Each structure stands twice: as structure tokens, then as C-alpha cells.
Amino acid sequence: MIALFMRAGLRVFVLAALLASANAYAQTPEAGLPTHEWTAIKRVIETQLSALKRGDGRSAFAFATKGLREQFGDSEKFMQMVRAGYQPLIDARYSEFLEGAVIDGKTIQPLRLVMHDNTVLVALYYMEKEDEGRWHIAGCMLAPSTVRAA
DSSP states (O other): HHHHHHHHHHHHHHHHHHHHHHHHTTTGGGGOOOOOHHHHHHHHHHHHHHHHHHOOOOHHHHTTOOHHHHOOHHHHHHHHHHHHOHHHHHHOOEEEEOOOOETTTTTEEEEEEEOOTTTEEEEEEEEEETTTTTTEEEEEEEEEEEEEOO
16 A cells, blocks of 8 residues: 555656646647647536535546546445545635646646645646547546645
8 A cells, every 4th residue: 555655656746747847848739639628628527526525426436437437346436535535626615727738648637726724735637538539537646735825
């Protein structure tokens, strides 16, 4: 379990470094996505967050990729995982989308989360378009921020 957290921590560090340098890279047309795709991605995340906050695991689970759905098996196990490791998504008093990026072919949509104690986290959503042509959430990592809300 510790090795899993260490790998996740390393992935957060690497991804945060990539996102920090992604602004210039993401400005090139071939690196980004059309505006309507980013709108669709944000809609998926917003809708899943709404379901999570309502405690509607079945609806929230439907926005995960097929691979994640197979990994967790059912919405109850999925919600247990969310509550154990992603409670800030549910508890945030405010959230705001940051500029997304396509880095090495991976579509990443950051979401700033402001907690009730004014600490700030960034949720890094990995998005994948599945066979039916719709965006799904392939994963999410929470990364701390040095910013503090007023």
C-alpha cells in the first residue's frame, strides 16, 4: 500500500511539473482540443461532481471509463474509493476549472478546489474518449497547492 502511495505521489509531482510547463506547449493548435471538446469534458466532470455530492454513486460511476468500471465492479466500491481518497471533491466549498492541456497525448483537465479552511487543492482529471465518442473520466489525482484562498 505504501508503494502505491509513493507511486501516486511521484505521478502527482511529475504531472504537476508537466502542467506547470504546459501553457506554452498547449498554445499550439496540434496540442489542444477544440473549444467544444473542452466544454464537453467540463460538463462530464461537473455532472459527476454533482452526483458525488448527492451521494448518487450509480450516476457518478457511469462517468468513469469502462476500464475503471471493470476495476471497481460496482458503484458501491467506487463510492468507497471516492470517500476514502477523494473526499475533498465532495467537501470543497468552491471549485473552478483551470486551463486544460493535452500532454503527450493525454487529456488533462485541472480543477481548483477551495476547501472550507481556505486551503487549495488541484484535482487533475485524466479524460478519455471512449468508443461511443463520449468523454469519460479515466482517473483523478489530488495535488496540493501553495495558493491559499482569502
